[in-house]
Amino acid sequence: MKLDILVLAAHPDDAEISCAGTIARHVAMGHKVGIVDFTKGELGTRGTVEIRAAEAAAAAKVLGVSVRENLGLRDGFFENDATHQLAVIRTIRKYQPSIVLANAVYDRHIDHGRGASLAYDACFLSGLVRIETQDENGNKQAPWRPGVVYHYIQSLYIEPDFIVDVSDYWDIKIEALKAFKSQFYDPQNSETETYISRPGFIKMIEARASDWGYAIGSKYGEGFTTRRYLGVNSLFDLR
Numbered sequence: 001m002k003l004d005i006l007v008l009a010a011h012p013d014d015a016e017i018s019c020a021g022t023i024a025r026h027v028a029m030g031h032k033v034g035i036v037d038f039t040k041g042e043l044g045t046r047g048t049v050e051i052r053a054a055e056a057a058a059a060a061k062v063l064g065v066s067v068r069e070n071l072g073l074r075d076g077f078f079e080n081d082a083t084h085q086l087a088v089i090r091t092i093r094k095y096q097p098s099i100v101l102a103n104a105v106y107d108r109h110i111d112h113g114r115g116a117s118l119a120y121d122a123c124f125l126s127g128l129v130r131i132e133t134q135d136e137n138g139n140k141q142a143p144w145r146p147g148v149v150y151h152y153i154q155s156l157y158i159e160p161d162f163i164v165d166v167s168d169y170w171d172i173k174i175e176a177l178k179a180f181k182s183q184f185y186d187p188q189n190s191e192t193e194t195y196i197s198r199p200g201f202i203k204m205i206e207a208r209a210s211d212w213g214y215a216i217g218s219k220y221g222e223g224f225t226t227r228r229y230l231g232v233n234s235l236f237d238l239r
Contacts, residue, residue: 001067004031006097006146008088010115011041011075012056013180017196017205018152019101020063020173021166022222027064028169034067035060036091038115039075046191047182059179062172067095076111080118088122090133093141100146104154105225108195112154120227123149150224155195160223162230163212165239167219170209177202 005026009015015023015035023033037056040049047055053070060068071087078084092100102119103112125131127145135141153160166173177184182191185199195201212221216239232238 001034001095002032003034003066003095003097005033005099005101006092006095007033007035007101008038008091008103008115008119009035010038010078010103010109010111011044012037012052012070013041013059013177013183013196014103014112014115014154015101015152016059016063016173016176016180018104018154019222019224020059020176021169021209021220022101022152022164022224023063023065024169024172024176025164025166032066033063034069034095034097035063035065036068036095037070038073038078038088038118039111040070040072041075043075044183045194046189046197051182052180055180055182059176062176062179078111078114078118080114080121084118085122085125086131086133088118089126089131090135090141092123092126092146093133093144094135096144098147100149101224102149102151104156104158105151105227106158107154107156109155116151120149120151148226148228150226153223153225157208158223158225160212161225163216163221163223165213165216165218165220166209166222167213170220174202177205 103115106113133141209220
């Protein structure tokens with residue numbers, strides 16, 4: 001299956017927190033979007049691997065993505081090395097996306113910045129002819145390099161290079177977030193409180209989206225950064 005957009009995320013729920021509105025918007029536009037989580041989030045304080053998997057599947061259904069899979073890399077300890085790069089390269093060549101959305105270039109969680117570098121480097125290496133990989137059936141994969149890689153913004157504030165208007169898809173984003181019942185605020189949940197399970201976390205996400213939305217004349221926005229210059233065909237492409 002060829003995807004238009006592939007979202008690479010260190011943990012289940014990274015994509016929902018940071019770019020679910022953008023995903024929903026592009027699915028509504030008719031684009032094929034997929035999510036590939038690097039780890040199962042097994043180091044998470046709340047919930048279990050099995051619960052997180054079920055929540056990720058429920059969120060994927062809410063967003064309407066074409067595929068969601070998990071590479072099963074080691075939470076907290078995966079590296080940006082040859083072994084892990086090859087695992088991501090196989091995924092990129094499998095889905096041949098035009099656009100890749102990846103983790104924030106730096107963040108409070110060490111997996112996020114490392115995930116960003118892993119995704120970015122794998123996207124470049126995936127286009128090299130002399131790197132040979134096989135799919136799950138042993139078939140040789142063709143080289144493929146996405147046209148662009150954009151990084152979504154996570155817990156720490158990073159000045160965005162561009163903002164996507166997600167006003168019409170905010171309710172879908174919130175519904176996708178709520179699919180992760182074990183991770184976010186629930187007064188009935190007696191598990192240990194975490195950074196993202198505090199009541200203020202979702203409020204922060206909404207406040208930031210409101211701020212970015214206001215900056216572009218909309219209600220809600222999601223911000224992204226890029227490591228390369230952005231090019232446009234016409235000034236009329238810009239808002």
